[in-house]
Each structure stands twice: as C-alpha cells, then as structure tokens.
Amino acid sequence: MREVFLLLGSNRGNRHELLYKAAAMIAAEAGTVLNLSSIYETEPWGFTDPIPFLNQALEIETELSPEKLLETLLLIEKKLGRIREENPVNFPSPATERPAYIGRTIDIDILLYGNKLILSDSLTIPHPRLHERFFALQPLAEIAPDFVHPAIRKDIKTLLKMTIDY
Numbered sequence: 001m002r003e004v005f006l007l008l009g010s011n012r013g014n015r016h017e018l019l020y021k022a023a024a025m026i027a028a029e030a031g032t033v034l035n036l037s038s039i040y041e042t043e044p045w046g047f048t049d050p051i052p053f054l055n056q057a058l059e060i061e062t063e064l065s066p067e068k069l070l071e072t073l074l075l076i077e078k079k080l081g082r083i084r085e086e087n088p089v090n091f092p093s094p095a096t097e098r099p100a101y102i103g104r105t106i107d108i109d110i111l112l113y114g115n116k117l118i119l120s121d122s123l124t125i126p127h128p129r130l131h132e133r134f135f136a137l138q139p140l141a142e143i144a145p146d147f148v149h150p151a152i153r154k155d156i157k158t159l160l161k162m163t164i165d166y
Helices: 015-029 066-079 134-143 156-162
Strands: 002-010 032-036 040-042 053-062 107-113
Touching (some): 002 015
16 A cells, blocks of 8 residues: 555636545545645646636555556546546647646646656656645645655655745
C-alpha cells in the first residue's frame, strides 16, 4: 500500500457536490481515503475566469500503481463531466491557439505518490509545479505538513511558507 496525496479542484457546476462525489468515487475505485483537508476557494491559476475554484487535498492509501491510479482518476473525472478535448468548442481550429488552462467540473491531480519520483510521457510525480502553487500547498499542508517533498527535500509546511504564489 502506498500513501498518496491528491488535489481536487472544481470551478464549474455544483462545486461542493463535485468534490464530495470525487472523493466518494476515489474511495470506491482507487483506495482508502485516510484524510481530507478543508475546502479552500481560490482564484484560477494560469488563466482568467470569473468563477473561483474550490480545492481540497486528499490522502489515500492505494494498491494501484501510479499509472493505474492516473487511469482510474481520469475515468472518475470523465464520469463527473470533465471534458478533455484537443480542440474545445471555443477553439475549433487547430490554427487557433488553445489556452493552457480552462474551467472544469473536476480536476484530480496526483501530487505525491509516497516518495516516488516518476518522469514519463504521461505522468510526473511529484506534481511538477506543486512547490509553486499556493492553492495546492495550503490544503496539503493542513493534512501533511511534515511530509517531505522527495525531489526538493523540504517539508510541505516549509514549501508553503516559501511560495510566492498567492
């Protein structure tokens, strides 16, 4: 069993209900939910949107490999209405540049998978920008303040104090 930390985010639909449903589906399909942070409302990161995100960190215990966990989480996102399109309706032409980030019903990120360091075409663990994102560090610090980031070798509470992303 591996100790894994996830981040849930939602800024479309019934945001509270979507976080609740995501956590319940993760418990049913991915592993045992050991801990949940409070829910934090944050401004969108990397794009402008009038609707703020709700974010929540989860600690789970899973027997799934990192790749299988990612596959499971992507299916949960899809079941909860997440649309991942190469060319969304607002950007119908490949010549039209697609924004890096857009609003979404649910986003589930693997922040940490034990002390594993993974870099593949489909998966990077720890999450590559975890240490830069206040919206991820704040709920994570609530449930795992002393967990040491395996690449940066600083605990989460220290990374939260160091971040300049507010």
